[in-house]
Amino acid sequence: MRFPPRAQVAVTVVAAVTVLFAVLWYGGGRPAALVEGLPSPGLLTEWGLPLVRLLHDVCAVATVGLLLTSVAFTRDEAIRTAARRQVVWWSSAWALTALATIALTLSDFLGLPIPEALGAGVFQTFVLYIPQGQAFLLVAMIALVIAVCAMLKGAEPVLLGAAVFAALPPAYVGHSASAADHNLAVSSLMLHIAAAAIWVGGLYGVLTLVRRDRDLVWGVRRFSTVALCAYAAVGASGLINAWVRLGGLAPLFESRYGLLVLAKIAALAVLGWFGWRHRKVTIARLEAGAAQPAQDEPVGGDSAESADDGPESGTGLAGDRRPFLRLAAVEVAIMTATMALAVGLSRTAPPTTTDVPNVNAALGYVLPSISFDRLLSESRLDPIILLGIAGLVIAYLVGLRRQVWPVGRTVAWFAGILVLLYASTGGLSAYGPAVFSVVSVEYALLGTVVPALLAYGAPIGLAGGRELLPRFLANPAVALACYVASPVFLYLLGFFELAQSSHALHVAMVVVQVAAGLVFFIVVAGVDPLPRAVHTYTRIQLVGIAIAVQVAVGVLLLLGPLQAEDWYALVAVDWVPDRAADQQLGALLGTGITLVVLLGVLVSLVVRVLAARRRVPIPNVQKMDDRRQKK
Numbered sequence: 001m002r003f004p005p006r007a008q009v010a011v012t013v014v015a016a017v018t019v020l021f022a023v024l025w026y027g028g029g030r031p032a033a034l035v036e037g038l039p040s041p042g043l044l045t046e047w048g049l050p051l052v053r054l055l056h057d058v059c060a061v062a063t064v065g066l067l068l069t070s071v072a073f074t075r076d077e078a079i080r081t082a083a084r085r086q087v088v089w090w091s092s093a094w095a096l097t098a099l100a101t102i103a104l105t106l107s108d109f110l111g112l113p114i115p116e117a118l119g120a121g122v123f124q125t126f127v128l129y130i131p132q133g134q135a136f137l138l139v140a141m142i143a144l145v146i147a148v149c150a151m152l153k154g155a156e157p158v159l160l161g162a163a164v165f166a167a168l169p170p171a172y173v174g175h176s177a178s179a180a181d182h183n184l185a186v187s188s189l190m191l192h193i194a195a196a197a198i199w200v201g202g203l204y205g206v207l208t209l210v211r212r213d214r215d216l217v218w219g220v221r222r223f224s225t226v227a228l229c230a231y232a233a234v235g236a237s238g239l240i241n242a243w244v245r246l247g248g249l250a251p252l253f254e255s256r257y258g259l260l261v262l263a264k265i266a267a268l269a270v271l272g273w274f275g276w277r278h279r280k281v282t283i284a285r286l287e288a289g290a291a292q293p294a295q296d297e298p299v300g301g302d303s304a305e306s307a308d309d310g311p312e313s314g315t316g317l318a319g320d321r322r323p324f325l326r327l328a329a330v331e332v333a334i335m336t337a338t339m340a341l342a343v344g345l346s347r348t349a350p351p352t353t354t355d356v357p358n359v360n361a362a363l364g365y366v367l368p369s370i371s372f373d374r375l376l377s378e379s380r381l382d383p384i385i386l387l388g389i390a391g392l393v394i395a396y397l398v399g400l401r402r403q404v405w406p407v408g409r410t411v412a413w414f415a416g417i418l419v420l421l422y423a424s425t426g427g428l429s430a431y432g433p434a435v436f437s438v439v440s441v442e443y444a445l446l447g448t449v450v451p452a453l454l455a456y457g458a459p460i461g462l463a464g465g466r467e468l469l470p471r472f473l474a475n476p477a478v479a480l481a482c483y484v485a486s487p488v489f490l491y492l493l494g495f496f497e498l499a500q501s502s503h504a505l506h507v508a509m510v511v512v513q514v515a516a517g518l519v520f521f522i523v524v525a526g527v528d529p530l531p532r533a534v535h536t537y538t539r540i541q542l543v544g545i546a547i548a549v550q551v552a553v554g555v556l557l558l559l560g561p562l563q564a565e566d567w568y569a570l571v572a573v574d575w576v577p578d579r580a581a582d583q584q585l586g587a588l589l590g591t592g593i594t595l596v597v598l599l600g601v602l603v604s605l606v607v608r609v610l611a612a613r614r615r616v617p618i619p620n621v622q623k624m625d626d627r628r629q630k631k
């Protein structure tokens with residue numbers, strides 16, 4: 001198995017451990033002095049827990065990075081095989097460190113040394129019902145599955161998704177759980193950890209594996225684009241997270257937590273310089289080298305040099321790679337030390353912020369009584385959702401720069417973006433968790449209005465490729481199933497309450513509803529090229545069935561049992577006196593908005609059929625289509 005040269009590993013480990021202990025010492029995360037009569041988990045736990053947490057984060061980052069490298073930074077099958085082998089190791093270690101974190105956290109919680117804590121008979125309760133236990137049990141299980149499936153060829157994209165997902169649960173525990181604005185703290189930390197894993201892990205993958213790739217330049221260029229986006233995401237989400245904890249600027253300079261955050265900001269600035277240096281010098285050298293015909297490096301040249309170059313030397317690959325590889329090796333060491341700083345920070349008590357009055361305990365934020373103005377003025381800015389929307393805007397603008405595009409399509413796309421922005425971060429997302437009628441309108445906008453508008457923006461046509469939509473998603477039955485899945489999942493299978501009470505599930509619902517609706521409307525709208533032919537009559541049938549399902553769900557909500565009673569009892573806002581009436585209002589508003597859009601699409605399809613009939617159709621084309629459809 002190919003690991004970075006030992007010297008690089010040693011320097012990185014020593015730097016990270018030194019930074020971790022220094023931060024624990026300075027930040028107050030170090031073991032407390034023993035107090036007679038008070039239980040203590042012991043030094044093994046008090047020093048072991050942050051150390052194992054750092055190891056856990058390093059394993060998570062390496063697993064994500066190697067899978068990402070395999071998916072996006074190399075086309076060399078031999079390198080992909082090497083990546084798979086390494087993933088087995090790193091992901092197994094990840095699962096082990098997650099299990100060790102459970103044992104150490106339980107010991108820390110109970111104030112008992114590990115053996116006594118494990119023998120205290122509360123282990124099962126801890127892993128099944130306590131957020132810290134649940135979070136790391138979930139991580140251990142997913143990491144184990146990744147380790148088991150890592151050698152499966154072609155599984156990398158799915159395993160990458162699973163690995164990024166498995167890096168997130170720790171954001172739910174620790175300081176985020178008690179932060180002033182819990183949802184914003186959790187979202188910003190989830191985005192922070194995911195972006196850091198992609199950035200740091202991606203560089204580790206390029207440094208350890210792609211260094212041998214004849215196509216290193218191709219891989220490095222792709223990594224460089226990803227790194228720039230991840231850098232921005234790490235910085236922005238880190239600052240938002242720090243703001244939620246510090247509650248203002250003064251504590252940044254007046255508290256130890258604040259000064260450690262400043263250290264992180266400095267680390268990010270230093271790493272920014274590395275990125276700039278790569279873009280200005282080392283990648284340029286790589287590209288220049290790639291343009292030259294390969295010349296063999298004299299073996300035994302500057303011995304120290306060639307030793308450092310590792311297996312490239314003598315393969316004609318070295319030469320212009322060294323500046324890049326050396327700078328990247330130092331960069332990975334600084335990144336690992338910054339992660340150690342982060343773990344130390346997560347064990348440093350943030351300054352007590354003045355309690356924000358009137359925070360709704362269940363929601364985790366202040367929600368004044370509802371009014372039309374407030375529905376327009378309130379907001380719940382979520383970094384993950386904002387990043388997603390920024391991605392949609394940038395992707396469409398990049399497409400527009402490449403070709404002349406009908407104005408109507410562009411207007412439809414950006415109208416969809418505006419509705420998405422309001423529905424997912426505006427007053428509807430603030431009041432949605434507390435008021436059924438509001439969330440019904442929110443879901444109707446996210447699941448139907450936004451995707452319909454985005455579909456009429458013809459994103460696939462703009463991106464220039466009918467194969468962008470996987471063939472199986474263009475299957476009419478699959479597209480319909482995608483569209484009706486959300487209301488069935490929420491209201492018929494009873495997941496509505498869970499989706500209301502969990503912020504992570506709420507964010508997931510925003511993404512799933514828009515994505516599933518987009519697949520459906522791309523197939524039925526018929527403005528985008530599809531990987532398979534879909535007859536207009538089939539489209540009309542799909543819309544017809546979708547209308548029937550939405551009406552059925554509407555009737556269920558209108559006449560059926562109350563939804564999420566326990567949750568609304570917990571939220572307990574006194575300005576929604578009659579929950580039953582509010583649910584009926586929601587059923588009418590939500591279903592009403594949805595039906596208006598579906599009927600609009602239906603009419604446009606029928607008009608298209610009639611227009612086609614009026615145009616003396618070239619019978620054979622039509623018949624050929626029908627004949628292909630029957631096959």
Ligand code: HEM
Pocket residue numbers: 053057170174175176189192193196200234235236237238239241242245261264265266267268271335336338339342343345346347
């Ligand atoms: C503007 C710069 C940055 C700021 C303001 C920042 C802020 C934060 C904050 C406030 C936390 C939560 C700590 C807690 O639980 O109390 C955090 C966690 C974290 N940060 Fe950063 N960060 C920054 C840059 C970075 C960089 C450059 C990296 C990686 C190279 C990084 C990696 C991490 C990791 C891995 C965690 C999670 C640690 C854990 O709980 O295991 N951060 N960061």
